[in-house]
Amino acid sequence: MTKTFIHYNLIRSFDRSCFESQIPYPWQPFEQFLTPKGFRELHLSYPGMDKFEKQVGYYRGKEKPHDRYLLSYEDSIYHEKGYEGRGVVLHRQLPEPWQAFIKELERPNGYKSFIGSILRSSKFKFRYEWHLGYKKSEVSPHVDINWKLGNHLFYFNTEKDWNSKWGGSTLILGEKRNKIDGQTNFKDFKVTVPVANLENHSVLMRNTPEAWHGVKPLSCPVGVYRKIFMIIFVPADFSADRWLTNSLSALLKHKPRRSRAAVLR
Numbered sequence: 001m002t003k004t005f006i007h008y009n010l011i012r013s014f015d016r017s018c019f020e021s022q023i024p025y026p027w028q029p030f031e032q033f034l035t036p037k038g039f040r041e042l043h044l045s046y047p048g049m050d051k052f053e054k055q056v057g058y059y060r061g062k063e064k065p066h067d068r069y070l071l072s073y074e075d076s077i078y079h080e081k082g083y084e085g086r087g088v089v090l091h092r093q094l095p096e097p098w099q100a101f102i103k104e105l106e107r108p109n110g111y112k113s114f115i116g117s118i119l120r121s122s123k124f125k126f127r128y129e130w131h132l133g134y135k136k137s138e139v140s141p142h143v144d145i146n147w148k149l150g151n152h153l154f155y156f157n158t159e160k161d162w163n164s165k166w167g168g169s170t171l172i173l174g175e176k177r178n179k180i181d182g183q184t185n186f187k188d189f190k191v192t193v194p195v196a197n198l199e200n201h202s203v204l205m206r207n208t209p210e211a212w213h214g215v216k217p218l219s220c221p222v223g224v225y226r227k228i229f230m231i232i233f234v235p236a237d238f239s240a241d242r243w244l245t246n247s248l249s250a251l252l253k254h255k256p257r258r259s260r261a262a263v264l265r
Contacts, residue, residue, distance in 0.1 A: 001041060001096060001097060001100060002035060002037045002038045002041055002097075002100075004035065004038065004104065005034050005035060005038030005039075005041075005042070005097075005100070005101045005104055006033065006034060006035070006038070006104065006110070006111055007032055007033055007034065007035055008110070010030060010032075010033055011110075011111070011114045014028075014114070016117065016118070019118070019204075019206075023174060023191070024172070024173070024174025024175065024191060024210055024212075025174070025205070025206070025208045025210050025211045026118075026205070026206040026208070027172055027203060027204065027205045027206070027211075028203065028204045029195050029196065029201065029202070029203045030201065030202045030203070030204065031196070031200065031201055032200050033154070033200070033202045034154070034200055034202075036200070038097075038101070039200040041097040042097050042098065042101060042156065042229075043156050043158065044097075045095035045096070045097045045098060046130070046156055046227055047071055047089060047094065047095070047098070047130055049069070049132070049225075050086075051071050051086065051087075051089050051093075052069035052070060052071045052086065052087065052130070052132055053069065053070055053071070053078075053085075053086040053087030054068075054069050055067060055068055055069070055070050055078070063140050063141075063142050063183065063184065064138075064140040064183055065140075066137075066138075066139050066140065066142075067134075067137045067138075068131050068132060068133055068134075068137055068139075069131070069132035069134070069225070070087055070129060070130070070131060070132075071087060071088070071089055071129065071130040071131075072087060072088050072089070072127075072128070072129050072240075073088075073089060073091070073102070073127065073128035073129065074088070074089075074090060074091065075088065075240045075241070076088050076240060077240045077243050080241060081240075081241035102128065105126060105231065106126070112126070115150075115152075115233060118150070118204070118206060119149055119150065119206070119233060121149075123235065123236045124149055124233050124234060124235060124236055125233075125234060125235075125236050125238065126231050126232065126233065126234075127231075127232040127234055127238075127240075128229070128230070128231060128232070129229075129230045129232065130227075130228070130229050130230075131226075131227075131228045131230065132225040132226065132227060133168065133215065133218050133225060133226035133228075134218065134220070134222075134224075134225055134226075135218055135219070135220050135221065135222050135224075136217050136218065136219075137217065137218055138214070138215055138216055138217040138218070139170075139213075139214045139215035140183070140184065140185075140214055141171075141173055141184040141185065141186055141188065141189070141212055141213070141214040142184065142212065142213070142214060143207070143208075143209060143210070143211050143212055144207045144211065146207070147234055147235065147238055147243070148207050148232055148233065148234060149206070149207055149233040149234060149235070150204070150205055150206040150207050150233045151204075151205055151207075151230055151231060151232045151233060152202060152203070152204045152205075152230070152231040152233075153170060153202060153203050153205075153228055153229075153230050154202040154228060154229040154230070154231075155168075155196075155197040155198060155200075155201050155202060155227070155228055156227040156228060156229060157197065157198055157226060157227050158198060158199055159198055159199060161224070162197075162198060162220070162224070162226070163220070164198065165219070166218055166219045166220040166224075166226075167215070167216050167217070167218050167219055167220075168197045168215065168218060168220075168226045169194035169195055169196065169197045169215070170194070170195040170197065170203055170213055170214075170215055171186065171192050171193065171194055171195070171213060171214055171215065171216065172191070172192070172193040172194075172195065172212075172213055173186070173189040173191060173192060173193075173212035173213055173214065174189060174190070174191035174193075174210070174212065175189060175190035175191045176188055176189055176190075176212075177189065177190060184212075186214065186216060189212065197226075
């Protein structure tokens, strides 16, 4: 197994002033942020479908649902504290390359220090999620919830398992055409910048009130999935179970009536 997964030369040469001045908000695409061997090991050991939980119809205020398969690391904002089952994976349950990668991400003087310089703070921590997009699923235009300080999306499809004609690019969105009061659509933005999503590409984004982004509906065949790994930067005191208690009713607004227990399964 590889000794390091990250290309640290990219971190050392990172232009923070360029990042800060990016339009329409701070974001940065990367090619080969992971070493070729590291990417290959993580790609080949990407968590199995049996660990993911399918989420359909979870409305987010005025936004359309972000239907997907989701796997959260250690705990989930969609399940009560102590839950074990589909949708949550513990560190010891991950394949060895993923265990090693997360340990590397958590080292204080490497990647974590780099993100601290981007956030201008040391009072944050990481949450980790794996997402699978499927035929016709989409990520409607949105700005992340305010407890997300930013995120780093890693794309784990290759040219062997994904055709670029199927879509899957994260779209950086800017310059709204008009005031948006209802559901937001891609046509509401003048600026649309696609991010490459194959072969070890990733994108780093800092959350701001203007940090609009999304993914258009996928046209991949049934049984083929858009694979991403997301590092989410959250405040150091963030608690998944506290967010669940305070926000579940808002998250499930407009969802067909079901018991809370049924929704959490």
